[in-house]
Amino acid sequence: MILNSDDLGSMERRYRAAFVNSLSGFKAANLVGTRDATGNCNLAIMSSAVHLGSHPPLLALVMRPDDAGQHTLANILDSGVYSLNHVGETFFAAAHQTAARYPRGTSEFNEVGLTPLFEAGFPAPFVAESSIRIGLELREHQKLAINGTNLVIGEIVLVAVPGDSIHADGSVDIAAAGTITVSGLDSYHRVQALGRQPYAKPGAGW
Numbered sequence: 001m002i003l004n005s006d007d008l009g010s011m012e013r014r015y016r017a018a019f020v021n022s023l024s025g026f027k028a029a030n031l032v033g034t035r036d037a038t039g040n041c042n043l044a045i046m047s048s049a050v051h052l053g054s055h056p057p058l059l060a061l062v063m064r065p066d067d068a069g070q071h072t073l074a075n076i077l078d079s080g081v082y083s084l085n086h087v088g089e090t091f092f093a094a095a096h097q098t099a100a101r102y103p104r105g106t107s108e109f110n111e112v113g114l115t116p117l118f119e120a121g122f123p124a125p126f127v128a129e130s131s132i133r134i135g136l137e138l139r140e141h142q143k144l145a146i147n148g149t150n151l152v153i154g155e156i157v158l159v160a161v162p163g164d165s166i167h168a169d170g171s172v173d174i175a176a177a178g179t180i181t182v183s184g185l186d187s188y189h190r191v192q193a194l195g196r197q198p199y200a201k202p203g204a205g206w
């Protein structure tokens with residue numbers, strides 16, 4: 001089946017969102033933990049985390065336009081800190097439920113039964129159930145001219161990772177740590193490793 005711009009444009013809104021959201025491939029599933037100025041915790045699932053660089057260690061999130069009234073974006077812009085917590089197999093349904101539009105001030109941790117965890121000196125909540133937890137400080141926020149989405153760039157300032165999941169070369173075996181992946185807006189998958197490959201060089205036998 002071949003679809004062109006006209007076909008995409010004439011799709012019903014939700015159908016198009018589900019279709020186009022599936023096209024970028026399997027995505028990271030993270031819970032973003034924040035707090036508002038009065039200390040209320042907030043948690044939201046996001047699949048848009050992108051690696052921007054290792055030195056400084058940067059991750060970016062793409063967040064919906066401000067008019068969606070997202071509490072996560074407002075909290076990050078106010079407080080300058082947030083956490084990213086890998087979604088695991090045992091709590092993917094609870095993680096998904098954080099996408100519901102709860103009223104401001106309602107903690108999704110309480111609503112979905114996940115546990116806030118605090119590390120000394122870091123104001124944003126982590127998710128205790130998550131085996132890989134990352135603390136970030138906001139470094140840059142760009143409202144993209146093309147569609148009003150927000151690019152939120154943070155520097156990693158804290159990482160909690162199971163020690164036995166770090167390979168000798170520094171890479172992390174996130175599957176062994178229980179991290180899962182998401183396709184589209186609602187389809188969660190466990191992963192099965194196919195194997196690692198050597199550093200790619202022209203002419204090397206593959």
Ligand SMILES: Cc1cc2nc3c(=O)[nH]c(=O)nc-3n(C[C@H](O)[C@H](O)[C@H](O)COP(=O)(O)O)c2cc1C
Nearest residue numbers: 044045046047048062063064070071072099100185
């Ligand atoms: C699988 C999945 C992935 C999502 N990824 C994102 C994302 O990358 N960026 C975003 O702005 N919203 C994303 N959402 C929607 C947010 O989770 C949703 O808008 C949520 O209500 C935001 O909560 P908040 O208002 O407490 O910030 C995603 C939802 C689901 C179910």
